[in-house]
Structure formats: structure tokens, C-alpha cells
Amino acid sequence: xxxxxxxxxxxxxxxxxxxxxxxxxxxxxxxxxxxxxxxxxxxxxxxxxxxxxxxxxxxxxxxxxxxxxxxxxxxxxxxxxxxxxxxxxxxxxxxxxxxxxxxxxxxxxxxxxxxxxxxxxxxxxxxxxxxxxxxxxxxxxxxxxxxxxxxxxxxxxxxxxxxxxxxxxxxxxxxxxxxxxxxxxxxxxxxxxxxxxxxxxxxxxxxxxxxxxxxxxxxxxxxxxxxxxxxxxxxxxxxxxxxxxxxxxxxxxxxxxxxxxxxxxxxxxxxxxxxxxxxxxxxx
Amino acid sequence: xxxxxxxxxxxxxxxxxxxxxxxxxxxxxxxxxxxxxxxxxxxxxxxxxxxxxxxxxxxxxxxxxxxxxxxxxxxxxxxxxxxxxxxxxxxxxxxxxxxxxxxxxxxxxxxxxxxxxxxxxxxxxxxxxxxxxxxxxxxxxxxxxxxxxxxxxxxxxxxxxxxxxxxxxxxxxxxxxxxxxxxxxxxxxxxxxxxxxxxxxxxxxxxxxxxxxxxxxxxxxxxxxxxxxxxxxxxxxxxxxxxxxxxxxxxxxxxxxxxxxxxxxxxxxxxxxxxxxxxxxxxxxxxxxxxxxxxxxxxxxxxxxxxxxxxxxxxxxxxxxxxxxxxxxxxxxxxxxxxxxxxxxxxxxxxxxxxxxxxxxxxxxxxxxxxxxxxxxxxxxxxxxxxxxxxxxxxxxxxxxxxxxxxxxxxxx
Numbered sequence: 001x002x003x004x005x006x007x008x009x010x011x012x013x014x015x016x017x018x019x020x021x022x023x024x025x026x027x028x029x030x031x032x033x034x035x036x037x038x039x040x041x042x043x044x045x046x047x048x049x050x051x052x053x054x055x056x057x058x059x060x061x062x063x064x065x066x067x068x069x070x071x072x073x074x075x076x077x078x079x080x081x082x083x084x085x086x087x088x089x090x091x092x093x094x095x096x097x098x099x100x101x102x103x104x105x106x107x108x109x110x111x112x113x114x115x116x117x118x119x120x121x122x123x124x125x126x127x128x129x130x131x132x133x134x135x136x137x138x139x140x141x142x143x144x145x146x147x148x149x150x151x152x153x154x155x156x157x158x159x160x161x162x163x164x165x166x167x168x169x170x171x172x173x174x175x176x177x178x179x180x181x182x183x184x185x186x187x188x189x190x191x192x193x194x195x196x197x198x199x200x201x202x203x204x205x206x207x208x209x210x211x212x213x214x215x216x217x218x219x220x221x222x223x224x225x226x227x228x229x230x231x232x233x234x235x236x237x238x239x240x241x242x243x244x245x246x247x248x249x250x251x252x253x254x255x256x257x258x259x260x261x262x263x264x265x266x267x268x269x270x271x272x273x274x275x276x277x278x279x280x281x282x283x284x
Numbered sequence: 285x286x287x288x289x290x291x292x293x294x295x296x297x298x299x300x301x302x303x304x305x306x307x308x309x310x311x312x313x314x315x316x317x318x319x320x321x322x323x324x325x326x327x328x329x330x331x332x333x334x335x336x337x338x339x340x341x342x343x344x345x346x347x348x349x350x351x352x353x354x355x356x357x358x359x360x361x362x363x364x365x366x367x368x369x370x371x372x373x374x375x376x377x378x379x380x381x382x383x384x385x386x387x388x389x390x391x392x393x394x395x396x397x398x399x400x401x402x403x404x405x406x407x408x409x410x411x412x413x414x415x416x417x418x419x420x421x422x423x424x425x426x427x428x429x430x431x432x433x434x435x436x437x438x439x440x441x442x443x444x445x446x447x448x449x450x451x452x453x454x455x456x457x458x459x460x461x462x463x464x465x466x467x468x469x470x471x472x473x474x475x476x477x478x479x480x481x482x483x484x485x486x487x488x489x490x491x492x493x494x495x496x497x498x499x500x501x502x503x504x505x506x507x508x509x510x511x512x513x514x515x516x517x518x519x520x521x522x523x524x525x526x527x528x529x530x531x532x533x534x535x536x537x538x539x540x541x542x543x544x545x546x547x548x549x550x551x552x553x554x555x556x557x558x559x560x561x562x563x564x565x566x567x568x569x570x571x572x573x574x575x576x577x578x579x580x581x582x583x584x585x586x587x588x589x590x591x592x593x594x595x596x597x598x599x600x601x602x603x604x605x606x607x608x609x610x611x612x613x614x615x616x617x618x619x620x621x622x623x624x625x626x627x628x629x630x631x632x633x634x635x636x637x638x639x640x641x642x643x644x645x646x647x648x649x650x651x652x653x654x655x656x657x658x659x660x661x662x663x664x665x666x667x668x669x670x671x672x673x674x675x676x677x678x679x680x681x682x683x684x685x686x687x688x689x690x691x692x693x694x695x696x697x
């Protein structure tokens with residue numbers, strides 16, 4: 001399976017030492033860049049140890065100058081790859097910690113981490129410590145979508161998912177397996193779900209929440225609005241050129257309520273977000 | 285004049301006549317051997333890429349490995365240097381390998397001047413293919429090269445040695461963590477040599493794991509949890525660092541089968557407690573033998589899981605060599621042994637094993653079972669759950685294996 005985009009983070013030895021020197025040429029954002037409250041956020045995932053790094057800076061600074069924070073969360077490398085599922089709202093980072101570790105309970109994988117508690121990659125300590133921390137702390141609530149799926153089947157086949165927070169205490173999850181997909185919502189106290197209809201989802205995808213609407217963007221460049229009342233996916237017309245190429249980075253500007261698609265190879269960490277937006281294709 | 289001096293010219297004349305093809309004088313030195321003809325790519329275990337050409341080089345300390353699919357004909361080229369005062373314009377070269385394999389005589393040009401000459405044996409197919417449908421393993425695969433000045437009288441020139449793997453069929457294409465690493469070829473072909481059936485290959489590859497000694501291509505042991513925790517969860521990191529978690533041994537076992545072209549879907553199994561609720565908490569921990577259950581002190585909190593260990597922050601502090609609990613009703617003991625480790629990590633939420641033709645293979649411990657229930661009885665010693673209150677985490681356990689059961693999630697590696 002082709003990956004949604006490329007990613008590289010240098011990890012030296014067993015110390016979590018992702019470079020903070022600005023040499024971010026090899027660090028391509030995984031899945032998306034979020035602009036929020038005049039800052040931007042993106043994540044990268046380590047080549048070997050599954051852990052994610054959060055990059056964040058003020059809008060005026062290019063990604064090469066972003067602060068790099070070690071996340072006690074990440075994802076595995078199992079094929080087909082499901083990219084790291086994460087979001088930022090207010091002072092919280094949400095993540096689905098689906099890294100492979102013998103102590104990582106998938107039902108506890110939904111994390112909500114206080115941004116202020118995250119340590120820089122230079123001071124986060126050893127990989128083993130972060131991995132253990134990821135299995136013990138910050139569980140937000142039971143990952144009901146996965147538990148529900150497991151009650152339906154033992155087989156994972158075209159298992160893809162993504163999550164988006166709509167505020168600091170609610171979120172949506174879309175999960176696909178073996179030709180079926182479900183829309184899940186957590187409102188801070190309880191989950192509900194609706195079987196997804198309207199499309200067949202057998203490819204990786206990202207979801208995002210913009211202008212009070214939930215959208216789903218597939219690896220092959222199809223964009224849908226998800227009717228959260230019915231779970232129906234409604235196709236959205238997007239510029240043709242985005243359909244021509246697989247892979248890319250979504251740039252979700254929540255301040256401007258805009259969505260862009262950026263080819264992974266067009267990501268230049270020396271360029272500011274405003275320049276990257278100019279290089280991208282506006283979807284919404 | 286002595287008799288000796290008188291006979292010397294005659295002896296020299298006879299020598300020239302009888303031993304005119306004596307090539308001990310010209311020194312033929314093999315410089316390179318290059319295999320081609322559909323040979324398979326091989327990744328280095330250290331993750332630095334593929335082995336390149338030539339596979340044998342006089343200047344290299346370690347010849348590169350070679351791999352073919354059975355039924356393929358090896359194709360070999362070679363280069364030589366020759367030290368000699370005078371050389372003809374051409375010589376004949378040929379090679380002989382194992383299993384009566386030969387590389388036909390070729391007349392090759394001599395180049396060079398001043399006593400230092402070169403010649404090159406062109407890429408030439410071997411006399412026959414590797415036996416079709418059968419695994420083979422040559423360590424080493426030696427080619428004895430010979431040289432002749434007249435195409436009739438042959439003398440030893442030099443020899444090359446490479447490790448050569450022959451897979452039963454075309455390997456499954458690389459995907460994810462499954463890569464064509466040298467150790468995957470080596471472990472597979474070494475154990476499954478001369479096997480031709482799926483079942484034969486599977487059972488013989490499995491034999492590598494049953495004694496808890498798993499060796500890479502160089503004969504070095506691969507460790508299962510050198511520390512009590514390992515960040516290595518992919519086949520590549522196991523082979524690079526020689527130490528990893530359970531995920532990787534299952535991947536190594538399955539890779540060594542896939543490299544022979546054996547196709548099995550639904551072969552990778554993630555097992556974890558089913559998550560049944562006990563005392564208000566989901567059971568999501570299990571203990572692999574051996575643990576010692578002392579006097580239970582947590583019965584007032586949970587009578588069904590009365591044994592309790594407590595910890596603050598982590599139960600596995602640096603240097604990650606032992607579980608450290610603030611208080612413990614249950615303590616870790618030696619066993620079950622894993623590869624190169626008599627007491628690997630044994631407190632888990634999940635575990636990865638292989639499943640082939642309905643049988644479960646736990647490559648970490650070298651045991652196999654037909655049911656998860658049998659696996660549970662043989663390998664586990666208890667179930668657990670935990671919760672944190674006031675910064676202190678309480679992990680409750682039971683040694684009653686009927687209090688939960690393993691659930692499997694199946695995917696294809």
C-alpha cells in the first residue's frame with residue numbers, strides 16, 4: 001500500500017532525540033497540519049520506535065524552527081498503515097495510541113494529553129520510558145469504536161480509522177473494516193454510533209471538522225461531507241488536480257476556516273505556513 | 285663436470301616438454317565473482333540497504349550472499365588478475381560448483397602489460413538449474429575456477445565462496461515489516477533445506493524456534509527482551525539490534541515461511557484478555573509463567589482478584605531489568621524462557637503469535653497449540669486489571685485462569 005505521505009524523524013540510539021536544530025528536511029508532517037489560534041501543529045512519527053513528535057510554532061515561524069515535543073503516543077507500522085490519528089483543541093492534544101507494545105491496551109488507546117505537560121524531544125528521556133508512559137497514562141475514555149468492532153469480528157481487513165476533536169471534550173471517530181464503516185461520536189460522557197452509508201471505504205482517509213461540518217478525505221483524493229445525523233457520506237466536488245495524485249498533507253486552517261491539500265514533496269520546512277498554503281490546493 | 289651438471293640441460297629440456305602446461309608459474313588470482321540470471325535481492329540485516337555487486341570480491345572480508353528461486357539457472361561472471369612475465373593473448377577459463385554444477389569453458393582475452401595481466405570470464409549460465417520446487421542452502425557455495433592455455437590441460441586457478449540460498453518458489457513480495465533480509469533467507473533455507481511442501485517448510489522453519497535459540501545468518505543469538513522492555517517491534521529492528529519484543533519473533537517466523545513462497549492469510553494473531561469486567565474494571569493484563577503468588581492482601585477491594593501489587597508511575601524503572609513494585613503479592617520468577625533469555629518480560633496486555641492452518645505458533649517461547657484455551661493453560665499463570673488512585677496504581681491479580689480468557693484479533697502479515 002502506498003502511504004498517505006512520507007515521514008522521517010531521526011532517532012539516535014534509544015534516546016528520544018529528534019533534531020531541534022531546524023534540520024527538518026526529512027520530517028514530513030503525518031496526515032495534516034492544523035492552524036489554530038495563530039499557531040500551527042503537525043506530527044511526525046519515528047521510523048523505528050513508533051512514537052510521534054508534535055511540532056508547533058507561531059505562524060510566523062517556518063516548520064524548521066518549530067518546537068518539537070515528544071508524545072507518549074504513536075502508531076504501529078503494520079500494513080496497511082493507518083497514519084497517526086491526532087488532533088489539537090484548546091490546551092489538549094488528542095491521539096489514538098495504536099502503537100504496538102505488549103502493555104498497550106487498544107481499548108485504552110484514546111488519549112487526551114495536556115499540551116503543557118509535553119516535554120521537548122531533547123529532554124523527554126528514553127524511548128522505553130515514553131513507550132511505557134504511553135501505555136499507562138492519559139487515557140481519555142474507552143475506545144468504544146474499536147471495542148464495538150471487536151464484538152463484530154476477529155478479522156482486521158482494510159482496517160482504517162481517524163479521529164477529530166470538535167472541542168476540548170468531544171470528538172468524532174470514523175472507523176472502517178472489511179467493507180463496513182461507522183461514524184462514532186463522543187460527547188464527553190457517552191458514545192453513539194451510526195453505520196456509515198453512501199460510500200465504500202477501503203482506503204486510508206482523514207476526517208476533519210470545519211464550519212461545523214464533518215468531512216472525510218480519502219487517500220485517493222475523494223472528499224465527502226459526512227451527515228452526522230444519518231452517517232451518510234455526501235460527495236463534495238473538489239479541484240481535479242487533487243484527484244490526480246495519491247498522498248499529501250491536509251492543511252486545516254481553523255482560524256480562517258479553510259482547508260488545503262499540499263503535496264508531500266511541496267512541503268518545505270523552511271517556508272512559512274502562509275507560503276505552504278499558496279503552494280497547496282484549496283479544498284474548502 | 286659433475287654428473288649433475290652434465291644432466292641438467294637434459295632435465296630442463298624434459299621438464300619443458302612434459303610440463304609445458306604447468307601454470308604454477310603464472311599466478312591467477314580471482315578478483316570478483318558476479319552472480320546474475322534472476323537472482324533475488326537480499327537486504328542487509330543492519331538496515332543499510334541491499335547487498336550489491338560483485339558478490340565476491342578479493343578485497344572484501346565477507347562475500348555477499350546470493351539467492352535464487354529453485355528451478356532457476358545461476359549465471360556467473362568472474363574477473364582474474366594474472367602475474368606472469370609473458371602471457372599469451374588468451375586463455376581458457378571454466379568453473380565447477382557443488383551438485384555437479386559447472387560453468388563452461390570460455391576462451392577469454394588477456395589484457396595488460398608489464399607482467400600484470402587481467403582476464404574476465406563472461407557471464408555464463410550454469411550447466412543446469414537448481415532442482416525445481418525444492419529449498420536448498422549452500423554455505424558455502426564454492427566455485428573452483430580452472431585455467432588452461434590450450435583448452436585441454438587444466439590447472440586450478442582460484443576459488444570463490446558465497447553463501448547461496450535457493451527458495452522453494454518466488455518469495456512473497458515485500459510489504460510492511462516483511463522484508464527480504466539475509467537472516468530471513470538464512471533461517472528459512474538453513475532449516476527447510478531440501479523441503480518441497482508447504483507443511484514441510486513450515487515444520488522445519490518452526491524447528492528453529494523450539495529450543496529458544498534463534499540465530500541470525502551470522503550465528504548470533506537473537507534475544508527476546510534483553511531488558512524487560514524493548515522498543516523494537518519490527519522485524520527490521522529485531523535483526524538490527526538482535527533484541528526485540530514478541531511481535532518481531534512472530535514476524536520472523538512468518539517471514540521465513542513467506543520467503544519460500546508459502547501463502548497463508550490470516551496468519552498474524554494479536555491476543556489479549558477479552559476485557560470482561562471484574563470488580564468494576566476490565567481485565568486487561570495477564571501473567572506469563574512463572575510468577576509466585578504470595579499472601580493476598582487485596583481481597584477487600586476485589587475478592588475475585590485478591591492479589592495486589594502497587595506502583596507509583598511505573599513498575600519498570602530504568603534500567604528496565606526487573607519489575608519493581610512498591611508492594612507485591614505476586615512476584616516474578618524465572619521462566620518461561622524465550623530466545624536467549626531465561627526470564628523475559630512476562631507481564632502483558634497483549635501478545636503476538638502466528639496462526640497457520642489452524643495452529644497457533646508462539647515463536648517467542650517456541651511452543652505451538654491448537655486452541656487458545658490450551659495456550660492459556662500451558663503458558664499463563666494469572667489475569668489482572670489495574671486502576672490508579674491518588675497517584676498509586678493498584679494492579680489486582682488472580683491465579684484462577686477461569687476468571688477470563690484470551691481474545692484474538694487476526695490480520696495478515
